[in-house]
Amino acid sequence: MNSFSAGPLGRHRTMHGRVVDWLGERVVSGVYAENSQLPNESELSAQLGVSRGGVREAVKALAAKGMVDPRPRIGTRVLPRSSWNLMDRQVIGWHNTDPAFVRDLLELRLIVEPGAARLAAERVDPDQVEAMSAAYDAMAEHAARLPQDSEEFVAADLAFHLTLLRASGNQLVEQLGRLLESGLQHGLEATSELPGGVETTLPMHRAVLDAVRRGRPDAAARACRKLIETTAAAMAARTES
Known part of the structure; x- marks a missing residue:
């Protein structure tokens, strides 16, 4: 998929940024609720048309913001808002609505x-x-x-x-x-x-x-x-x- 093409990820300067934004917005909005599990890498990869590695790197970015907790063989859990870095610029941006x-x-x-x-x-x-x-x-x-x-x-x-x-x-x-x-x-x-x-x-x-x-x-x-x-x-x- 071209990094500027239309699709579920919309438009972003980089593919990585598009995946991070897509996941982050859905965590903030509650599509993926606190303490729920994110879809696994294979499911997200197929849904978004990106590699599993791309999904994995995006999940790592959210983990660095305190939003998710990825565990090998267990999956990725959405953490409570009290754990999120609410002063992160991207996290603030995802709350604009x-x-x-x-x-x-x-x-x-x-x-x-x-x-x-x-x-x-x-x-x-x-x-x-x-x-x-x-x-x-x-x-x-x-x-x-x-x-x-x-x-x-x-x-x-x-x-x-x-x-x-x-x-x-x-x-x-x-x-x-x-x-x-x-x-x-x-x-x-x-x-x-x-x-x-x-x-x-x-x-x-x-x-x-x-x-x-x-x-x-x-x-x-x-x-x-x-x-x-x-x-x-x-x-x-x-x-x-």
């Missing part, structure tokens, strides 16, 4: 990002201010051409938030931002799709930028919290609709 998980990501952002904005206002360097400003300008430019420019708008919005986390000067906060990237994107897409959502949140981004640029930690934290709370409300409205 799970409203409860996305809500938890937003709560984590509320814990982390206002504090990061506070630190950024104290530590930001001129290059980071310029990067945040450029991201904001790109958002404003593409906002005028939504929904056609939705992909470009979300990319600029994401760059704004990741630069803010990096400007905190805390390497662990910056790394957390990269881990949350898929969750961030999910929330930003929801906000950009709601009628009036961009018109509401764009000035809030400007308030964060201005507070960071002027070195006002309290104002930066408040503006950031208000922005995330607005995103959370947009996500809730999207889920209910």
Whole structure:
């Protein structure tokens, strides 16, 4: 099977990645429930049109994330969620259609990002201010051409938030931002799709930028919290609709 052909695995840059995604999404969604057994290598190989070795390597990748426990001659058991590495970027991505998980990501952002904005206002360097400003300008430019420019708008919005986390000067906060990237994107897409959502949140981004640029930690934290709370409300409205 060509690595970009249609089929049960969909499309992915590599065959290995396609198999890992296919299995991971089904474990997260409960198709393969906690404490259940995965189909054996032969069954999965036939179903997906890949070699048994390819299935075996994909199962090893899930095992490294704490999601499954492969045992020779016994089979592969799906482990309880408490064992999963929920901060793994792929695992986060596989949860993007799970409203409860996305809500938890937003709560984590509320814990982390206002504090990061506070630190950024104290530590930001001129290059980071310029990067945040450029991201904001790109958002404003593409906002005028939504929904056609939705992909470009979300990319600029994401760059704004990741630069803010990096400007905190805390390497662990910056790394957390990269881990949350898929969750961030999910929330930003929801906000950009709601009628009036961009018109509401764009000035809030400007308030964060201005507070960071002027070195006002309290104002930066408040503006950031208000922005995330607005995103959370947009996500809730999207889920209910």
